[in-house]
Amino acid sequence: MTVPTSTSNDRADTVFVHIPPRPPIRSANSHSSTTSTDSSASSNLASGPVQQVIFRHGRVEEAGAMTEMQFSNYLFHYHSILPRPFLDNLDFEQMTAGHVKKLMPPVDKREAAYVVAERVDAATGQPEIIGMAQSMVPNWERAYNHRFYDGWSQDDFDCEIDTLYVKIGVQGGGIGRKLILGALQEAYDRFQMRRGVIIWTIVENTQARNFYKRIGCEEVALRTLGLGEGMSCECVAYGFRTVGEAIGK
Template sequence: MTVPETTNTSPVSIPVHIPTLPPIRSTTSSRSTSSSTSTTLSTVSHLSDRPIAEVTFRHGRVEDAPYLTDLQFSNYRYHYKELMGDSFLDRLVPADMTKFHASRLTPPVDQREMGYVVAEQKDPKTGELGVIGMSQVIVPYWDRAHSHRFYEGWSQDDFDCEIDTLYVKLGVQGGGLGRKLVFGAMQEGYDRLNMRGAVIIWTMIGNIQGREFYKRIGCEEVGERILEVNGVELECVAYGFRDIGRELGLESK
């Protein structure tokens, strides 16, 4: 059955409320768990100097895949050029990433333990909606990296929610949209995936701007790991929220 999507073109406050779809996992589902810093060249020239208004948040659709790839690759090339190097970026194939996103967005998505949140904004000249941000929530998948080390007071077993991807269009970053996308993804995890534990978000150690962002929205630094992508080992650091329901204001602190 197709669930109609609703939109709201007025500014959205935190927490973000996006259209409700049926839960993917029941409340009896168990959690899915398994047993040298560089600098960034990022500047603030791409940042918005004012809040981002009139944004619509909705569930991702398969036709979004090429736009999500554009968001992802433009961020890679702007923020990560020095961290990853030209040789790494040159090996990235947009068509492959678009196919990857499309496979995750192709119905029936309610059989997968993941969900996309997409932010759209109307173009003032054309009146058409364009994708300006995305986030993705998944059940943590530990096997794609190695050398996990969690800081005192945290363990792998704490986490049943991971914000896997978060990208905002260059030129509108800094206007509060990233925070709304994080909380929108967390809401998806809570509502549809029965996530009730801690939230983890990974970024590269050298991504200073990203790390500052996660601290500003209230995350704690919780651990480290090595992620291998296209034969390149990337040092990553994790940020987290202790309890998804409390952060969303759905459970008492």
């Protein structure tokens, strides 16, 4: 597959995404709350020269760059977690085609919104995608053996954060949190999603699990994800009661 690539933020079709202020969240270790006044749609990521970060809609011609970031995250975070045959058989072309299909207009509620983080290096002036998130209608059919915790059920959710990746080397600077907030703001405004938010990760991925706890999610369910040819892994879900709760509505 040949997909044209472009990350220029000067294009006329650029649609910037509003990043809402971080709402009060529950501490991972207590019931206290913390707040943040960070409400801008851009941020500074200090790594060498100061680099400006913008948040905007993803474009179909960026599908290849998205897959590259997804691949690097898989290999970096999952090399000791997922079966080696699964990682060896990751199909770049197939994954890129999946992103293209979801990004092709018209974007419907099923696929909802892709939000990307893009920085421009002050030294070179070159733009680069350093993060992506996708909000969508929950896809319950991709896995099996769902086990919801007491007080939760599948009917509680009408929004899923399906994709969240930040470029290796710039993680830990708040980009992931802003991508989630932006994707949920899009789900709320464009697709009127008002019920709960669910986010799945692999049980052994302690880094992701700790991140979701820090941003105020509750642990809500477990499931089994099929990886093909007899391979599977256990996943855990984190969630917010409502999209509005997550973005401070």
